Amino acid sequence: MRKNIVAGNWKMNNNLQEGLTLAKELEAALKGKKVNCDVIIGTPFIHLASVAAIIDTKLIGVSAQNCADKASGAYTGEVSAAMVASTGANYVILGHSERRTYYGETNATLKEKVSLALANGLTPIFCIGEVLNERNAGKHFEVVETQIREGLFNLSAEDFRKIILAYEPVWAIGTGVTATSDQAQEMHAFIRNTLVAKYGEAVANDTSILYGGSCNASNAKELFSNPDVDGGLIGGASLGVDKFMPIVEAF
Ligand code: PEP
Numbered sequence: 001m002r003k004n005i006v007a008g009n010w011k012m013n014n015n016l017q018e019g020l021t022l023a024k025e026l027e028a029a030l031k032g033k034k035v036n037c038d039v040i041i042g043t044p045f046i047h048l049a050s051v052a053a054i055i056d057t058k059l060i061g062v063s064a065q066n067c068a069d070k071a072s073g074a075y076t077g078e079v080s081a082a083m084v085a086s087t088g089a090n091y092v093i094l095g096h097s098e099r100r101t102y103y104g105e106t107n108a109t110l111k112e113k114v115s116l117a118l119a120n121g122l123t124p125i126f127c128i129g130e131v132l133n134e135r136n137a138g139k140h141f142e143v144v145e146t147q148i149r150e151g152l153f154n155l156s157a158e159d160f161r162k163i164i165l166a167y168e169p170v171w172a173i174g175t176g177v178t179a180t181s182d183q184a185q186e187m188h189a190f191i192r193n194t195l196v197a198k199y200g201e202a203v204a205n206d207t208s209i210l211y212g213g214s215c216n217a218s219n220a221k222e223l224f225s226n227p228d229v230d231g232g233l234i235g236g237a238s239l240g241v242d243k244f245m246p247i248v249e250a251f
Pocket of ligand 1: 009011168172173174175176212213214215233234235236237
């Protein structure tokens with residue numbers, strides 16, 4: 001059965017000391033509590049090793065927010081999937097819309113990143129989602145289907161089972177505008193049907209599909225109550241335990 005997951009994406013926030021404090025505070029809030037989802041934090045690269053060393057990574061999974069599309073070599077400033085794995089992190093967010101928009105990441109590049117992540121034992125949290133113009137033009141299903149097909153459908157069913165998907169309508173990220181519960185469910189069901197067509201019911205039913213885009217303590221319960229919404233990828237509201245814990249506890 002697929003897992004419920006709440007994953008934080010800290011983006012480029014928190015210096016190392018602040019990040020360690022936040023990770024520790026979250027661990028303290030979770031310790032001894034029975035929650036009905038896996039909890040993950042996606043930190044900047046520089047935090048990964050220290051965060052993984054000071055928290056119980058069985059309680060809180062640790063994720064990078066990106067990795068290189070090359071294995072190693074003369075790629076100044078890049079961080080490879082193997083390097084991420086060597087920190088003790090287990091996950092990597094790939095294809096976030098901010099990476100696609102500001103750093104020109106394409107489905108072709110992402111395909112390479114996914115392969116390298118999997119080869120190094122990392123679980124990709126693969127982000128997909130349309131911009132507002134695409135939704136207004138009625139192209140949102142087509143856009144999302146293309147992102148999945150071009151970024152992931154080269155994978156064997158066995159490898160695809162290791163992927164977590166995050167549907168993040170770009171118009172909802174950091175804007176305070178959330179997709180309605182119906183819009184989220186409609187797209188998540190479409191995504192699951194797309195997976196059924198390629199990999200069959202069993203794989204599709206085992207794939208966790210998270211929603212991301214201004215998810216917060218007030219809307220998480222309703223969003224997560226949808227049959228095809230298996231949790232959330234949380235940006236702004238992951239930067240404080242007081243905001244993040246109610247989302248974790250929405251399950
Ligand atoms: C995100 O960065 O993945 C995200 C969903 O951000 P926010 O929750 O701030 O909209």
